[in-house]
Amino acid sequence: MGVRENLANKIKALTLFATHYFELTQLPEKMEGIANVHLDALEHGDTIAFMHSVQDGAASKSYGLAVAALAGVPKEVIKRARQKLRELENISPNAAATQVDGTQMSLLSVPEETSPAVEALENLDPDSLTPRQALEWIYRLKSLV
Known part of the structure; x- marks a missing residue:
């Protein structure tokens, strides 16, 4: 049994927090007792502020890069992640959220330029x-x- 099924069916956890796992947003369609909620966010340019207001449903977009920047991830890593995201979006509009190719970009990789x-x-x-x-x-x- 996968972790998500165990948390929902056996442990019956009241809360599971994830920042940007698109696959988890599909669980309410497949399993009982699961609901998507998200925090309201205000965007201004490249900055973001998360509000203290919980809304029903999945977030309309991923804020993973904004959260990484707020957490202090180095700018060159954020820049490289944006490049990778654009590449994935060019493959398919949903590729950035759904494609799993078994590889992961290293957070410590050296930028190309x-x-x-x-x-x-x-x-x-x-x-x-x-x-x-x-x-x-x-x-x-x-x-x-």
Whole structure:
């Protein structure tokens, strides 16, 4: 018996929380005693705020990347995940939510392109800089980020 069936039928858990498992949203159609609810969310650009209001039904979209950003996942990981999501959406409109190919992107994978700031740092010899030059480099790097 799978975990979800065990939680619903044997343990009769009152709550199961998942952030973005599309497959779980289909359970109320297949099993008794299961209902989908979600928290209201307000989006503004790339930011999101979750409200303290529980609504019936599954969320209309996945907020997995927004939640990851709120949790402090590195920006390059979020950027790579967005790229992967776009690739999956190009395969099929539902692919991002339903495709399971047995592989998972590593959260620690190196992004495909190196940032200009990283390239500049790789070519920098900090021991050869005067204090003034070091300060100038800080400002230069800040502008590249």
